[in-house]
Amino acid sequence: MGYEPIWLKQAPLPAGAEHPASIAEAVELELSVLRSLSEAFVWSYLVTEALPEEGYEVLVGEGKADILGGSYAGVLYGIFDAERQLLLTDTVVSVSERPASPLRMLNHWDNADGSIERGYSGLSFFFRDGVLSVNDRTFAYARLCASVGINASVINNVNVFKDATWLITDRYLPVLRKLAECFGAYGIKLYLCVNFAASIEVGGLASADPLEPEVAEFWKKTVAHIYEVIPDFGGFLVKADSEGRPGPYTYGRTQADGANMLAKALAPFGGKLIWRCFVYNCSQDWRDVTTDRACAAYDTFRPLDGAFDENVILQVKNGPVDFQVGEPVSPLFCGMKNTNLMLEVQAAQEYTGQQKHVCYLIPMWKDVLRFHTCAYEKADRVSDIVCGAHRPGGNCGIAAVINTGDDDNWTGADLAAANWYGFGRLCWKPQLSAEEIASEWAGLTFGTDSAVRKILVKVLLASYGIYEKYTAPLGIGWMCNPNNHYGPNVDGYEYDRWGTYHRSSCKAIGVDRTGTGTGYSHQYPEALAAKFDNPETTPMAHMLFFHRLPYTYVLPNGKTVIQHIYDTHFEGVEELMDLIESVVTVQGLIPEKEYTRIMERFAMQLASAKEWRDRINTYYCRMSGIGDAKHRKIYAVSEEDLTYPEA
Numbered sequence: 001m002g003y004e005p006i007w008l009k010q011a012p013l014p015a016g017a018e019h020p021a022s023i024a025e026a027v028e029l030e031l032s033v034l035r036s037l038s039e040a041f042v043w044s045y046l047v048t049e050a051l052p053e054e055g056y057e058v059l060v061g062e063g064k065a066d067i068l069g070g071s072y073a074g075v076l077y078g079i080f081d082a083e084r085q086l087l088l089t090d091t092v093v094s095v096s097e098r099p100a101s102p103l104r105m106l107n108h109w110d111n112a113d114g115s116i117e118r119g120y121s122g123l124s125f126f127f128r129d130g131v132l133s134v135n136d137r138t139f140a141y142a143r144l145c146a147s148v149g150i151n152a153s154v155i156n157n158v159n160v161f162k163d164a165t166w167l168i169t170d171r172y173l174p175v176l177r178k179l180a181e182c183f184g185a186y187g188i189k190l191y192l193c194v195n196f197a198a199s200i201e202v203g204g205l206a207s208a209d210p211l212e213p214e215v216a217e218f219w220k221k222t223v224a225h226i227y228e229v230i231p232d233f234g235g236f237l238v239k240a241d242s243e244g245r246p247g248p249y250t251y252g253r254t255q256a257d258g259a260n261m262l263a264k265a266l267a268p269f270g271g272k273l274i275w276r277c278f279v280y281n282c283s284q285d286w287r288d289v290t291t292d293r294a295c296a297a298y299d300t301f302r303p304l305d306g307a308f309d310e311n312v313i314l315q316v317k318n319g320p321v322d323f324q325v326g327e328p329v330s331p332l333f334c335g336m337k338n339t340n341l342m343l344e345v346q347a348a349q350e351y352t353g354q355q356k357h358v359c360y361l362i363p364m365w366k367d368v369l370r371f372h373t374c375a376y377e378k379a380d381r382v383s384d385i386v387c388g389a390h391r392p393g394g395n396c397g398i399a400a401v402i403n404t405g406d407d408d409n410w411t412g413a414d415l416a417a418a419n420w421y422g423f424g425r426l427c428w429k430p431q432l433s434a435e436e437i438a439s440e441w442a443g444l445t446f447g448t449d450s451a452v453r454k455i456l457v458k459v460l461l462a463s464y465g466i467y468e469k470y471t472a473p474l475g476i477g478w479m480c481n482p483n484n485h486y487g488p489n490v491d492g493y494e495y496d497r498w499g500t501y502h503r504s505s506c507k508a509i510g511v512d513r514t515g516t517g518t519g520y521s522h523q524y525p526e527a528l529a530a531k532f533d534n535p536e537t538t539p540m541a542h543m544l545f546f547h548r549l550p551y552t553y554v555l556p557n558g559k560t561v562i563q564h565i566y567d568t569h570f571e572g573v574e575e576l577m578d579l580i581e582s583v584v585t586v587q588g589l590i591p592e593k594e595y596t597r598i599m600e601r602f603a604m605q606l607a608s609a610k611e612w613r614d615r616i617n618t619y620y621c622r623m624s625g626i627g628d629a630k631h632r633k634i635y636a637v638s639e640e641d642l643t644y645p646e647a
């Protein structure tokens, strides 16, 4: 399979260019690209300690432009900035930049056999049948990542099985070294996910108890050997005690015991240990209405605040449950003031349309980043916390479960590449607006024709809101098909073990997560708890996440819950149809291949959106017995079953 240079297609490498063997070579190579884009300037660069390590300045003078970087990586980022400017505006102006987030990381959920967990863009381009390769595509990937400032990549799935458990051994280390060199040439550090039980599966020990000296010794030796082979190795990412994966709980130890043991092995080499907070009971009894999965991560980790070593970073999903379309921000961002934190978002569209639906996620991620945690007097946004405002030292950042695969266009859907591009840009500069990012991406990918750009930006910006409208209502989440998580199934998870319930009855819908309900809202500081305890001050997007409400309850927008459900579901499909019509106007203005691919995806999206609309509306019409005030088509069994609100 081939691959397209997507947003770098207007800045190709010189024909026959060799892969850079070092970051200095990558700088030279990229400088030649810059020179080919503009002869109006004499281009030069300088690495200077006067700038922060990854920072850069582009200094434009009469007929010349100097790119200064705090390191070669800084220079490289500066060159990509200049390329971007030239491609989008035909000129270059002086800029001074430094990244907001220290770690700007991609998490690949690629398995060693080549499959990708929650992958919607083909197979892995790293692994196939247990073999890891470094090739042209790997270099193209590294270049794309560097062009948006990504500086870390975890290449394997957090669920570490079978062959992947052996990545930390000589079976894979020589090729991992080549990969780390390829990444290093683009300023990217290689990280691996490890199996917490590797001391048993690889080391032949009887235990993985983190307090057992021979287990700690196994990891010390293993890590020392990794650094012997790969001196600039980044560290580990660990999913433990979650969804069947092994962890310290097996031995009656805490999450901190597990994380610190691994962190101590990495510390002498400057390695980081990233530990996921996605720990919950996935064998819940649906009859148990007192246990609330949303509370799990905070209940587990809050008591451990301050107990983690300095090179441990806790990686927290943006919401308390699992990447639903409208979750509130995880309260862990409010409650872990003595612990290094990283935000985890999901660019792979597991619950947001699986890259068949257009869903530009930057607006959602921006909402998370600008959320006031109320945990500090100043600099209390999530972005402040994950960018190190309160814990300088660089052990923090933002990670995205990424949406790439070996499809020619990398992300299955052409428009989904905007999420990969945008993730990098947002980590670098969270103040960029969703519109600025979309416009950059559209201009780089499809050229600066203003009609095309305007339409693509409009499509991207509208897409998240539209998706939210026709799927599960008011932030309740989860009404998707079990396992594959695509398409509507209102009760798909209702009588299952995953802790994800809507508990709809003929009178009411939602889970009461207030102080008098499951108590989840009180995991937030007082001001936020009070806001979320009151439906009048709860954001509409999270209304049914926090409250159990009668269908006749009047929402802050003046509509009853049931009418809001009907209206949003009809509107979502109508708005999608309008969007598709507007994209038809770019036919002939963008390459036919891309246009066809985009339209094929829209056809799938529209069919699925109608299915969502009709299933949700019908389910709640039958359940509530209340008809649509506007008498639109809903598949209630019999009109006689229904009552209608007064017009």
Ligand code: GCV
Binding pocket: 109, 117, 118, 157, 158, 159, 239, 243, 278, 322, 350
């Ligand atoms: C990698 C959800 C997904 C799983 C994923 C898990 C996680 O449950 O459905 O596929 O596993 O999250 O984030 O670890």
